[in-house]
Amino acid sequence: MTTTMRYVLVLALASLVVARFASCARDQPAFVRPTAFRQGDDDSTFRYALSSDVSPKWLLQECFTSAKRNISAAIYKFGDEDLYKTLLQTMRARPQLALRLVVNEETMDSKSKDWLRELQKTGNDVQVMYWHRDGDDTYEKLHAKFTICDSMSIMGSANWSENSCEGNNMEFTFSSQSPEIAQEMYGVMDRLWSNHHASPA
Incomplete structure (x- = not known):
């Protein structure tokens, strides 16, 4: 094969590669918004996001470290060590900070x-x-997942687990800085707290 033929072959292959990338680029959206925002009536921001856009771990850690008075949460599974360490450090740094958790007992391991x-x-x-299970067939598992840190609320599909927080699962989260929504969620927490399925750990 002559030098000229090699040159022509390389150019032809390069053209095919460029054409393929151009085709792929046309198939992709021109702009992927990392998170959707909606402005609330009280000037607070509501954020909606998939975990491919905003990590549930990042949101939860932001929630923990922003709390000054209270952290309350309903948890199906607690297994992410980074979340635990952030929560522990925050609690140690702020002796006035109260923590209230309702956790699904069946998904708790020794760790x-x-x-x-x-x-x-x-x-x-x-x-x-x-x-816990209480002898009836209703509401045997706590599958609700939400966290409230003062006036910040996080709700959605994500657990406090590695699968949810390390990118194994595609999760959806809704977060809010609205005091009104936080107050409503504290009311939901009170209802879970007083439910006959809940008992002190």
Whole structure:
């Protein structure tokens, strides 16, 4: 094969590659918005996001570290060590910070139970309720997932678990800085707290 033929062949292959990339680019959206925003009536921001856009772990850590008075959460699964460490550090740094958790008992392993005990040793006001089966066939699992940190609320499909927080699952989250929504969610938390399926850990 002559040098000229090699040159022509390389140009032809390069043209095919460029054409292929151009075709792929046309198939992709021109702009992917990382998160959707809606402005509330009280000038607070509501954020909607898939976990491919905004990590649930980042949102939860932002929630923990912003809290000054109270963190309340309903949890189906607690298994992400980074979340535990952020929560523990925040509790130790702020002795006035209260923590209230309702956790699905069946999904708690020995590691996550140890984490809860360590949180209770911080000296803060830490209260934990386990959601358990109670002999009936209704509402045997706590599958609700939300976290409230003062006036910040996070709701959606994500657990406090590695699968949810490390990108294994595609999750959806809604977060809000609205005090009104936070107050409503504290009311939901109170209802779970007083449910007959919940008992002290």
